[in-house]
Amino acid sequence: xxxxxxxxxxxxxxxxxxxxxxxxxxxxxxxxxxxxxxxxxxxxxxxxxxxxxxxxxxxxxxxxxxxxxxxxxxxxxxxxxxxxxxxxxxxxxxxxxxxxxxxxxxxxxxxxxxxxxxxxxxxxxxxxxxxxxxxxxxxxxxxxxxxxxxxxxxxxxxxxxxxxxxxxxxxxxxxxxxxxxxxxxxxxxxxxxxxxxxxxxxxxxxxxxxxxxxxxxxxxxxxxxxxxxxxxxxxxxxxxxxxxxxxxxxxxxxxxxxxxxxxxxxxxxxxxxxxxxxxxxxxxxxxxxxxxxx
Numbered sequence: 001x002x003x004x005x006x007x008x009x010x011x012x013x014x015x016x017x018x019x020x021x022x023x024x025x026x027x028x029x030x031x032x033x034x035x036x037x038x039x040x041x042x043x044x045x046x047x048x049x050x051x052x053x054x055x056x057x058x059x060x061x062x063x064x065x066x067x068x069x070x071x072x073x074x075x076x077x078x079x080x081x082x083x084x085x086x087x088x089x090x091x092x093x094x095x096x097x098x099x100x101x102x103x104x105x106x107x108x109x110x111x112x113x114x115x116x117x118x119x120x121x122x123x124x125x126x127x128x129x130x131x132x133x134x135x136x137x138x139x140x141x142x143x144x145x146x147x148x149x150x151x152x153x154x155x156x157x158x159x160x161x162x163x164x165x166x167x168x169x170x171x172x173x174x175x176x177x178x179x180x181x182x183x184x185x186x187x188x189x190x191x192x193x194x195x196x197x198x199x200x201x202x203x204x205x206x207x208x209x210x211x212x213x214x215x216x217x218x219x220x221x222x223x224x225x226x227x228x229x230x231x232x233x234x235x236x237x238x239x240x241x242x243x244x245x246x247x248x249x250x251x252x253x254x255x256x257x258x259x260x261x262x263x264x265x266x267x268x269x270x271x272x273x274x275x276x277x278x279x280x281x282x283x284x285x286x287x288x289x290x291x292x293x294x
Contacts (some may be wrong), residue, residue, distance in 0.1 A: 008099045010039040012090040015072075021108045022080050023140045026073040029059065036066045037092045044072050047085045047101070080138040081158050082107040109136040109155060112144070116167055120175030121211035123168040124195050135164060148189045150178065154166040163187045170195060177206065200252060211274075215253040218262065221246040224271035230279070234292035237272025244271065257283035 012031040018027040033039040041058040048054075059072045078084060087101035112135050115127035116139040126132075138158055139148040150169070155161035166187055169176045193204055201212035226242040227233025236242045246267060247259045258267040258280055266283030277290040 004289075008037075009094045010034050010037075010092045011101050012042065012088045012097055014071075014103060015044050015086040016100060017086060017103075017105055019073075020105050021110050022078050022082075022138070023075050023110045024073070025075070025077060025107075026071070027086070028069045028071040029091050030067070031067050031088070032067040033064050033090075034092055034094065035065055037094060039090050039092045041179050042070050042088065042090045044086060044088050045101075046087075047078070048078065048082050050083075060172045061218060063067070074173045075140065076140050078107040079111045079140075080088070080107055085108075098128075106157060106189075107150060109138055109161065110140070111135075111136045111154075112113070112150070112168045112171070114150070114171050115167045116164070118167060118175065119206075119209045119211075120168040120170060120193070121205055121209050123170040123174070127170045127172045131190040136161070145192055146189055148176075149186060150189070174211050175205075200256065201249070212233055213255055215249060215252045216252055217248075219248055219250075220262070221248050222274075226274050227270045227272065227277070230270050230277045230290040233270040233272045233277040237274075237277070237292065246271070254286075259283060 007099035010031060012029060015029050017025045017027040019026070027044070029042055029044055031039065031042050043055050043058045045055045056074065084105050084107060085101045086103070086105065087099045089098045091223045091259045109189055113132050114135055115123050115132050117123040117126050129198055133163050136151040136154050137144060137148055139145070149161065150164045152164050163186060164178060166179050169178060173195055174192055175195055176189045178187050179190040180187050181190070188218045191206065201215070202211055203215040207210040223238040223243045224246045225233060225240065226244050227236045245261050247262050249257045249259060259265065260267060267280040268282060270277055270279055272292070275289065275291055279286040
């Protein structure tokens with residue numbers, strides 16, 4: 001039947017890209033549905049460095065006679081300096097319309113906030129006191145680590161990046177050491193570690209860090225009984241409820257820290273130890289014992 005062209009394919013414009021940084025790609029697709037037919041699905045596509053087109057999941061449909069900007073975003077598709085074309089497509093009962101793809105985008109580096117100093121533990125302290133600086137990196141969040149480059153400036157392309165100096169950096173979760181790599185003639189991350197682990201286990205800081213303290217022993221202390229208060233811990237100790245296996249780490253500098261299990265979290269709270277109840281704060285045992293009533 002001839003419907004005079006009222007049922008036609010929908011129309012879609014090329015995607016408008018609003019953020020081209022690696023890890024934070026964002027944009028939207030402007031599409032218009034046909035007069036009598038709704039649009040089943042709108043999609044965006046990309047082609048990296050001349051390779052085949054890839055289609056992520058669809059970003060929605062559209063009722064008949066409507067026009068709309070449909071947003072999309074993605075966090076982990078591209079690397080810095082990738083050359084990327086984008087296009088959009090829309091499908092309805094009459095077929096699929098594909099937009100033009102003539103605009104080429106260069107993926108930009110990603111913003112990262114760090115504190116820096118001569119050693120990892122001091123960089124971490126600087127992070128905690130708010131001495132933080134915005135830098136830029138060529139890596140995605142999940143691959144930020146060994147081999148990553150960090151830039152002081154915001155380069156349009158990597159060759160224009162001004163690398164940070166060798167030294168220690170921290171993002172409040174991990175510490176990083178940046179060193180010069182002669183084979184690649186550049187500074188990059190050459191070592192890293194967990195701040196949480198390093199703070200709890202001082203032997204995990206680099207050996208030349210002022211916070212480093214060699215572990216001498218890690219010994220099991222027995223089973224303690226945890227309570228919400230001194231009195232509660234007494235009751236739990238008498239009834240042998242809420243047991244916790246406790247270990248003690250001793251360092252070369254005489255630091256004594258109690259943990260839940262051999263590699264667990266630092267002990268905090270009230271615990272019945274047999275002769276009474278001690279309060280522990282961040283792995284440190286208080287000097288006063290609370291005697292339980294008979």
